[in-house]
Amino acid sequence: MLPILQIGPLAIQTPGLILLLGLWFGLTLAEKLAQIDRIIDPNAIYNLALTALLAGILGARLFYVARYPDIFFNDPLSLVSPNTAMLDAFGGLVTGGLAALIYGQRRKLPLWPALDALTPALSVLFIAAGLAHFASGDAFGIPARLPWSIRLWGEYRHPTQLYETLLAAGIAVLVWPRRRAEQPAGVRFLAFVALSAFARILVESFRADSTLIFGSLRTAQVIAWGILAISTQWIATRLKHQSTAQPLEEAKP
Amino acid sequence: MPISSRNFKWIQLALLFFAAAWIAGTSWLSTPGEGSRSASPRAGFPAPSFTLTDLDGDPVSLSDFQGKVVLLNFWAAWCPPCKAEMPAFEALQQAYRGDELVILAVNTTYQDDLTAAQEFVVENNLSFPVLLDMDGKVSNAYQILAMPSTFFIDRDGIIQQVIVGGPMSETLIQTQVRKLLAEVP
Numbered sequence: 001m002l003p004i005l006q007i008g009p010l011a012i013q014t015p016g017l018i019l020l021l022g023l024w025f026g027l028t029l030a031e032k033l034a035q036i037d038r039i040i041d042p043n044a045i046y047n048l049a050l051t052a053l054l055a056g057i058l059g060a061r062l063f064y065v066a067r068y069p070d071i072f073f074n075d076p077l078s079l080v081s082p083n084t085a086m087l088d089a090f091g092g093l094v095t096g097g098l099a100a101l102i103y104g105q106r107r108k109l110p111l112w113p114a115l116d117a118l119t120p121a122l123s124v125l126f127i128a129a130g131l132a133h134f135a136s137g138d139a140f141g142i143p144a145r146l147p148w149s150i151r152l153w154g155e156y157r158h159p160t161q162l163y164e165t166l167l168a169a170g171i172a173v174l175v176w177p178r179r180r181a182e183q184p185a186g187v188r189f190l191a192f193v194a195l196s197a198f199a200r201i202l203v204e205s206f207r208a209d210s211t212l213i214f215g216s217l218r219t220a221q222v223i224a225w226g227i228l229a230i231s232t233q234w235i236a237t238r239l240k241h242q243s244t245a246q247p248l249e250e251a252k253p
Numbered sequence: 254m255p256i257s258s259r260n261f262k263w264i265q266l267a268l269l270f271f272a273a274a275w276i277a278g279t280s281w282l283s284t285p286g287e288g289s290r291s292a293s294p295r296a297g298f299p300a301p302s303f304t305l306t307d308l309d310g311d312p313v314s315l316s317d318f319q320g321k322v323v324l325l326n327f328w329a330a331w332c333p334p335c336k337a338e339m340p341a342f343e344a345l346q347q348a349y350r351g352d353e354l355v356i357l358a359v360n361t362t363y364q365d366d367l368t369a370a371q372e373f374v375v376e377n378n379l380s381f382p383v384l385l386d387m388d389g390k391v392s393n394a395y396q397i398l399a400m401p402s403t404f405f406i407d408r409d410g411i412i413q414q415v416i417v418g419g420p421m422s423e424t425l426i427q428t429q430v431r432k433l434l435a436e437v438p
Contacts, residue, residue: 078424
């Protein structure tokens with residue numbers, strides 16, 4: 001665990017740093033890989049992600065401010081404080097998602113090929129998220145005495161953060177675009193979603209911070225099962241309705 | 254490798270069935286209990302208990318303040334950002350007078366100059382309890398890696414937010430405190 005990297009007077013939050021590096025690395029790769037499918041302009045992918053990110057951060061701060069307007073009124077400079085504790089995750093997701101939708105509409109990006117092109121960036125980001133959890137000690141496991149247990153928060157525990165990272169790496173290998181897609185557009189992205197949901201179902205069983213639903217079921221697993229069902233059904237539909245020669249048709253704006 | 258839609262149907266069924274069996278099976282085998290959380294210096298965990306002496310030599314325990322929101326700060330006199338956020342703590346202390354909110358500033362005396370710390374407290378008229386961690390045991394229990402470190406503890410003694418580094422803005426401190434005060438005990 002290395003939540004803080006102390007360099008002289010600077011206290012760097014390691015998890016945040018890992019996530020930023022993952023995002024940058026993932027996007028750079030996605031930009032390069034977009035040339036394989038040659039459907040989406042590589043620049044558009046980068047700009048789409050950047051727009052969503054910036055709008056997401058802005059939205060996260062504004063939703064937080066909306067909860068305590070009087071405090072921020074007395075100290076308007078705090079609006080631009082870099083402190084991540086003053087962000088609202090839900091607000092960030094909503095604004096980031098909306099911004100991505102609007103950007104995609106205005107640039108007339110075809111939805112499924114755009115999501116496919118973003119998939120490598122997402123899969124790298126999920127690996128980074130696992131490593132970030134490892135650095136911060138979040139998403140920790142249930143106590144267990146195993147040869148590979150890690151000592152964390154006063155107990156020997158399942159290294160769930162490493163399970164998560166390894167599975168994310170495996171998924172990245174599976175969905176990585178190697179040559180021009182032979183599957184209908186969207187299948188790469190949906191496969192990534194389905195596999196990630198499946199991985200979450202596996203790992204969640206070893207996590208100690210789960211919340212429960214319906215008595216003794218883990219909430220995250222129930223939600224992930226729903227996502228798995230929907231995404232695999234979607235794959236089935238796309239496989240059925242499109243022969244492999246057709247994806248380029250959809251690409252036309 | 255292209256997959257036919259007929260083959261995929263079987264893969265889908267197998268995945269969904271296995272996932273459902275896994276969820277049911279593992280939840281039956283092990284249930285994550287809230288009770289398994291031992292005191293630890295991180296959000297979501299009970300704050301490690303301690304007893305230290307204040308500047309007058311009187312013992313002060315974290316458990317004295319159950320039912321109140323506690324802002325627990327670790328600082329040193331040699332640390333400029335630690336000193337920079339003290340006036341904001343004092344303003345909060347004046348506003349709440351220890352009724353619902355308690356501010357505890359633990360001086361990391363084991364690696365600080367006690368005289369300098371005392372002078373700083375007097376010069377700035379700090380009225381909240383300043384506690385002395387002489388042997389570093391409490392700082393160790395809270396795994397202090399960087400200074401200042403501040404723990405926002407709710408009425409049930411659970412840490413809700415950890416802020417490492419500073420100085421924190423008054424806005425950050427006030428929003429975090431208000432969030433915890435708004436929670437019904």
